Amino acid sequence: MSSSVLARLRNRRSDATTADAARPATTSGGSSDVRTHGSRNRFGAWLGRPMTSFHLIIAVTALLTTMGLTMVLSASGVYSYDTDGSPWVVFAKQLLWTLIGLVAFYVALRTPVSVMRRFAFTGFAITIVLLILVLIPGIGKVANGSRGWFVFAGFSMQPSELAKIALAIWGAHLLAARRMERASLREMLVPLVPAAVIALALIVAQPDLGQTLSMGVILLALLWYAGLPLRVFLTSLGAVLVSGLILALAEGYRSARVQSWLNPAADAQGSGYQARQARFALANGGVFGDGLGQGTAKWNYLPNAHNDFIFAIVGEELGFVGAVGLLCLFGLFAYTGMRIARRSADPFLRLLTATATLWILSQVFINVGYVVGLLPVTGLQLPLISAGGTSTSTTLLMIGIMANAARHEPEAVAALRAGRDDRVNRLLRLPLPAPYAPTRAEAVRDRLRSRSRRPATPPRNTRTRQKRPVSAAKTPVGYGAGQRKQGRRARTLEGQRHG
Numbered sequence: 427m428s429s430s431v432l433a434r435l436r437n438r439r440s441d442a443t444t445a446d447a448a449r450p451a452t453t454s455g456g457s458s459d460v461r462t463h464g465s466r467n468r469f470g471a472w473l474g475r476p477m478t479s480f481h482l483i484i485a486v487t488a489l490l491t492t493m494g495l496t497m498v499l500s501a502s503g504v505y506s507y508d509t510d511g512s513p514w515v516v517f518a519k520q521l522l523w524t525l526i527g528l529v530a531f532y533v534a535l536r537t538p539v540s541v542m543r544r545f546a547f548t549g550f551a552i553t554i555v556l557l558i559l560v561l562i563p564g565i566g567k568v569a570n571g572s573r574g575w576f577v578f579a580g581f582s583m584q585p586s587e588l589a590k591i592a593l594a595i596w597g598a599h600l601l602a603a604r605r606m607e608r609a610s611l612r613e614m615l616v617p618l619v620p621a622a623v624i625a626l627a628l629i630v631a632q633p634d635l636g637q638t639l640s641m642g643v644i645l646l647a648l649l650w651y652a653g654l655p656l657r658v659f660l661t662s663l664g665a666v667l668v669s670g671l672i673l674a675l676a677e678g679y680r681s682a683r684v685q686s687w688l689n690p691a692a693d694a695q696g697s698g699y700q701a702r703q704a705r706f707a708l709a710n711g712g713v714f715g716d717g718l719g720q721g722t723a724k725w726n727y728l729p730n731a732h733n734d735f736i737f738a739i740v741g742e743e744l745g746f747v748g749a750v751g752l753l754c755l756f757g758l759f760a761y762t763g764m765r766i767a768r769r770s771a772d773p774f775l776r777l778l779t780a781t782a783t784l785w786i787l788s789q790v791f792i793n794v795g796y797v798v799g800l801l802p803v804t805g806l807q808l809p810l811i812s813a814g815g816t817s818t819s820t821t822l823l824m825i826g827i828m829a830n831a832a833r834h835e836p837e838a839v840a841a842l843r844a845g846r847d848d849r850v851n852r853l854l855r856l857p858l859p860a861p862y863a864p865t866r867a868e869a870v871r872d873r874l875r876s877r878s879r880r881p882a883t884p885p886r887n888t889r890t891r892q893k894r895p896v897s898a899a900k901t902p903v904g905y906g907a908g909q910r911k912q913g914r915r916a917r918t919l920e921g922q923r924h925g
Contacts, residue, residue: 476841477848479769480832482762484850487531487810487825490755491524494811494818500719501739502732502813516732516813519581523815527822534826536856539834542827543774546599550592550621556585557628570805574632586629586637587820590644593622594785594824597648598778605652605773614654619645619662626669635673636792636806642666643788647781651767687802703728704738704797708749715745732813734805737797752811756790759783766832772862775831782824833859 472478495517502516509515560566560574567575567582576583597618604614622645629637646666649659687701707723710716721742724731731739741749763783770776786809793808795801807814809821832838833851839861842851 476835476837476846477832477850479762479766479835480829480838481850482758483766483825483829483832486755486759486762487822487829490759490810491528491822493752493755495521495524496718497736497740497743497811498732498813500721500743501724501736504724504726505732508726519815520813520818522581523819524822526815527819530819530823531826531829532854534823535830535833535854537827537830538860539772539775539830540860542595543599546592546596550589550596553585553589553592554621554625554628557589557625560585561628561631572632572634574629574634574637581815584637584816586632586634586641587816589625589629590637590641590785591820591824593625593641594644594648594778594781595827597622597645598774598781601648601652602773602777611655611658614652615658618648630669630673633673634805635670636804638673639666639670639792639804640785640789640806642670644781644785647784648777651777651780651784683803687796687799700729700735701796701799701803704735705799707738708741708798711742711745711749713746715741715743715748718743734793734803734807734812735797736812737794737808740811753790753794756787760787762832763828766828766835769835769837770831771836772831772834775834779828779831782828786821786824834862836861 498520499517502520503513506515506517507513556576560576563573565576566573567577569575569582574584574586576585600618601614622641626638626641626645629641643666646659646662649662687698703723707721707728710722716722721739723742724739728735728738737749737752740752744751760783763779763786767776767780767783770779789806789809792801792804792806793812796803807817810818833842833856839859842848843858843861
């Protein structure tokens, strides 16, 4: 009997010891789960803050600009020394154009949205005049087989870069206004498409394949995000592709590039030499690279190493890790741009931001594509990374407009106008953003539309109360209110194609 009691006591003590030993492990596991859940909640709360989009676009732009200047300095030293006797010439020009671009970024950040829309057509008309002037011998300069440059005191400027921004701003303004007016399909396409065709024809006359493709992407993005019928988008896409194919095969050196892309071994020391050397540079970099400044391809083995093929230098000196990190930065830029477009209340800013995001990403895709051999060489630069003064400054100008749109998100406007402190806004001394308000005509039109959809009032002696349908609820006054069920022509911008 006593032995059985002692056995029970021992079993209870061992069970209690085992439970005590297991209890800390369970607690630590629970605390780790709590910490993980808490970190997720903190990250979600940070994403939900009013100024997150603005801070993200500023941070990503700063990182890309800094990395671009660093890689231009590393990749251009040998070329600058061979050309001008100093290893700093190309980098100094790139730094100067970057400073000009930062000034343009700040000006775009402070410009009211109403001013952008007021001078949208004027800016586009001026760029058309510049595209005509650059074709005149003696005024426009020829470089890389294209008469598309103005040269002043040793500094070159490409008017086609300005034309792309002007088309994006004017196109977004025109489509947003026509959509609010419930215009017909013909009124939506005219005069946007004919004006874009004129700009494309002037760029083709230079000729410049890369800028033609970039301008075509902007036009397609405007048509797609405006919600126009699919047949219009496919027709425009086919026209752009046919124009690019004709331009690629019209000139001898472009045709040779296409042939070398289709058959890399056909002319490895001629038209296919540049693309072949770029792939060699990427292979030499391996996983972690040779080290910043230690690459060998820039020693005249890879032509235009600091410009069109700078991604090959990134892969050689920073390796696969650095190249993927750069692509991840552009991926974060894409997320931020589409986030701004999705959260914007102003249809003009929504359309312009989505178009600008797709435009910059298309240049990244094309540049990286022909460096790694997936696409034929077109000459488009890697935004903010390649050495190119006009491209860098205009890209910073466009990103400044996107940052301005981030400050005009409804939550950001409410927070800033309520007096919420933001260090970046205080440091840049930015004015308070104006909330989006539809015009009187738009407000009256929305009220009339909501009243027309309101069902008739039932008789007073009716005992059974009819429930009010959801579609008859009072719609908020603003862009696209109640237009989602009006057919394909009345589709709006509210997240249908960019989120």
